[in-house]
Amino acid sequence: MRIAIDAMGGDHAPQATVEGALLAAAEWPETTIVLVGDNARIEPLLQGRKPANVEIVHASEVIEAEDEPVKAVRRKKDASMVVAGRMLKERAVDGMISAGNTGALMTTGLLVVGRMKGIERPALAPMLPSMTEGGVLALDLGANMDATPEQLVQYAIMGSIYRSKVHGIQQPKVGLLNVGTEAMKGNELTKAAYPLLEQAPVHFIGNVESRDVLNKPCDVLVCDGFAGNIMLKSLEGAASVIFSALKTEFTRTWYTKIAAAVVKKGLGNFRKKMDYNEHGAAPLLGVDGLMLKSHGSSSALAVKNAVRQARIAVQSDLIGGIRAEISNGSERS
Amino acid sequence: MRIAIDAMGGDHAPQATVEGALLAAAEWPETTIVLVGDNARIEPLLQGRKPANVEIVHASEVIEAEDEPVKAVRRKKDASMVVAGRMLKERAVDGMISAGNTGALMTTGLLVVGRMKGIERPALAPMLPSMTEGGVLALDLGANMDATPEQLVQYAIMGSIYRSKVHGIQQPKVGLLNVGTEAMKGNELTKAAYPLLEQAPVHFIGNVESRDVLNKPCDVLVCDGFAGNIMLKSLEGAASVIFSALKTEFTRTWYTKIAAAVVKKGLGNFRKKMDYNEHGAAPLLGVDGLMLKSHGSSSALAVKNAVRQARIAVQSDLIGGIRAEISNGSERS
Numbered sequence: 001m002r003i004a005i006d007a008m009g010g011d012h013a014p015q016a017t018v019e020g021a022l023l024a025a026a027e028w029p030e031t032t033i034v035l036v037g038d039n040a041r042i043e044p045l046l047q048g049r050k051p052a053n054v055e056i057v058h059a060s061e062v063i064e065a066e067d068e069p070v071k072a073v074r075r076k077k078d079a080s081m082v083v084a085g086r087m088l089k090e091r092a093v094d095g096m097i098s099a100g101n102t103g104a105l106m107t108t109g110l111l112v113v114g115r116m117k118g119i120e121r122p123a124l125a126p127m128l129p130s131m132t133e134g135g136v137l138a139l140d141l142g143a144n145m146d147a148t149p150e151q152l153v154q155y156a157i158m159g160s161i162y163r164s165k166v167h168g169i170q171q172p173k174v175g176l177l178n179v180g181t182e183a184m185k186g187n188e189l190t191k192a193a194y195p196l197l198e199q200a201p202v203h204f205i206g207n208v209e210s211r212d213v214l215n216k217p218c219d220v221l222v223c224d225g226f227a228g229n230i231m232l233k234s235l236e237g238a239a240s241v242i243f244s245a246l247k248t249e250f251t252r253t254w255y256t257k258i259a260a261a262v263v264k265k266g267l268g269n270f271r272k273k274m275d276y277n278e279h280g281a282a283p284l285l286g287v288d289g290l291m292l293k294s295h296g297s298s299s300a301l302a303v304k305n306a307v308r309q310a311r312i313a314v315q316s317d318l319i320g321g322i323r324a325e326i327s328n329g330s331e332r333s
Numbered sequence: 334m335r336i337a338i339d340a341m342g343g344d345h346a347p348q349a350t351v352e353g354a355l356l357a358a359a360e361w362p363e364t365t366i367v368l369v370g371d372n373a374r375i376e377p378l379l380q381g382r383k384p385a386n387v388e389i390v391h392a393s394e395v396i397e398a399e400d401e402p403v404k405a406v407r408r409k410k411d412a413s414m415v416v417a418g419r420m421l422k423e424r425a426v427d428g429m430i431s432a433g434n435t436g437a438l439m440t441t442g443l444l445v446v447g448r449m450k451g452i453e454r455p456a457l458a459p460m461l462p463s464m465t466e467g468g469v470l471a472l473d474l475g476a477n478m479d480a481t482p483e484q485l486v487q488y489a490i491m492g493s494i495y496r497s498k499v500h501g502i503q504q505p506k507v508g509l510l511n512v513g514t515e516a517m518k519g520n521e522l523t524k525a526a527y528p529l530l531e532q533a534p535v536h537f538i539g540n541v542e543s544r545d546v547l548n549k550p551c552d553v554l555v556c557d558g559f560a561g562n563i564m565l566k567s568l569e570g571a572a573s574v575i576f577s578a579l580k581t582e583f584t585r586t587w588y589t590k591i592a593a594a595v596v597k598k599g600l601g602n603f604r605k606k607m608d609y610n611e612h613g614a615a616p617l618l619g620v621d622g623l624m625l626k627s628h629g630s631s632s633a634l635a636v637k638n639a640v641r642q643a644r645i646a647v648q649s650d651l652i653g654g655i656r657a658e659i660s661n662g663s664e665r666s
Contacts, residue, residue, distance in 0.1 A: 234571070
């Protein structure tokens with residue numbers, strides 16, 4: 001198996017990507033890690049440690065975090081991300097991982113790797129945090145702002161296959177993000193999507209309210225990119241405001257500081273649980289190849305974990321599974 | 334001035350509404366409070382204390398929390414909420430307050446009181462909590478799930494006039510709920526609304542992300558009812574999960590319990606700040622009369638505070654102000 005890593009993508013690249021590649025290469029000797037990026041910057045980081053299952057493919061350009069996605073992907077034809085995308089397209093690798101510019105990665109998915117036949121829109125599918133084990137795979141979280149009811153159904157199918165193949169969940173429960181749990185609640189989009197989801201080849205459990213999302217009401221949550229983003233950023237915003245207020249409260253006097261010390265570890269663990277960046281890389285589902293978006297601030301360990309995720313996805317033939325289900329659907333309709 | 338209170342609306346009605354009416358009548362002797370509801374249940378609660386500025390208007394029916402709004406308003410013609418709405422429509426009162434079924438109140442606004450001329454859709458406009466003083470008036474939060482760009486502009490105008498007339502804010506800052514701050518971010522709705530808001534007679538400051546809402550980035554936040562509801566319930570959901578995790582952490586051992594006792598008051602105050610139910614009644618803007626939705630769990634004090642809000646709105650001629658601005662707009666276009 002061959003996994004490409006966009007060595008130049010992410011806040012701590014190429015240091016973290018190279019270190020992560022080495023960790024992965026050591027753990028999985030039968031997997032070849034292809035580091036795509038600036039040779040002159042990657043080589044010194046290896047410090048002579050180049051295992052047989054690590055390759056470097058030189059790419060002279062880098063897409064920066066602040067680059068306008070479509071323009072960057074079109075113009076920087078030799079950017080590490082674009083080169084990795086091209087290798088995926090040409091089947092020179094079985095999957096690719098990038099911690100770089102999210103918009104550019106989605107554009108690379110569309111313009112370089114290409115959509116899977118039958119898929120209208122690819123979707124970005126991160127795991128949301130949850131208080132209990134497991135979490136919720138939410139899609140779409142930002143690849144497309146608007147969605148049609150039919151696209152929501154495709155998201156449900158792709159998300160279900162991902163949860164089942166990669167996370168081993170049999171019959172993943174699919175929820176529709178909505179403003180109430182009754183069937184006829186919502187806007188025109190969700191009202192039209194509801195009956196289609198009932199008939200789709202997924203285990204649809206109905207509407208899910210955003211206030212319940214952290215309690216893991218389902219395994220897969222479908223929504224349009226706009227609503228999903230509003231939800232995710234509201235959850236983050238509330239958590240950030242509350243934790244900073246806690247900090248203020250705890251540092252007010254010497255005895256509140258002692259109180260803080262007593263509960264510090266428990267709260268730290270909890271905060272980590274709330275941080276969706278801790279919950280792995282997000283697949284870009286619906287492109288014709290395995291693409292994983294690792295968080296921008298990914299450490300070497302996060303990069304290694306993304307390789308683990310990619311390995312499971314390849315071994316379980318995630319892409320083949322989605323392709324088969326989607327073409328089945330096209331035949332059905 | 335005459336303010337009608339739906340005496341039968343809310344979890345603690347008619348006890349809380351009657352007590353609240355008495356508190357308001359005592360504080361503002363020149364304001365007549367009209368209690369609309371079941372005489373046989375209201376009279377005993379007065380226990381002979383019936384000031385000259387409290388009137389009872391009998392209504393034989395009650396709309397319950399679980400009633401289907403449109404059906405209930407259409408069928409229960411003698412419901413307290415509907416009778417109060419009719420009095421408002423006939424100008425027998427200057428405003429009405431209800432802590433009852435939100436959907437039914439919005440329906441009463443549309444079907445009994447009626448839309449203001451020139452307004453496409455009325456909007457429910459609660460205050461969101463914020464960490465600093467003041468808060469954010471958000472609309473629409475649930476009167477209409479879908480909105481057009483033009484409706485968002487009307488929300489912006491109505492919200493601005495409310496903040497200026499009722500809260501005394503000169504040039505209230507108006508933000509558009511969105512997934513990023515750049516002008517071209519968002520879905521089709523927000524992209525179309527942005528340039529219209531730039532030209533509207535409001536102080537438009539651009540897009541606002543949901544993660545920043547609790548930090549009071551603007552005075553008025555406009556959004557469609559679906560996105561607004563997703564945001565509000567996500568904020569609530571995150572707060573509720575975090576506070577219950579805190580509780581678990583704090584009750585784990587005897588020494589964490591002591592730690593909890595030390596910070597209890599500070600956290601309690603903070604939690605109160607986060608609770609949007611503490612932030613007053615929500616106006617239903619765009620109906621042809623002053624309607625305030627008090628929270629379902631309103632206490633007598635909350636009812637009295639809603640009367641205070643209604644008095645300011647009537648004294649500042651909120652409704653006349655909106656009417657004038659909207660008909661100006663119709664002339665402009």
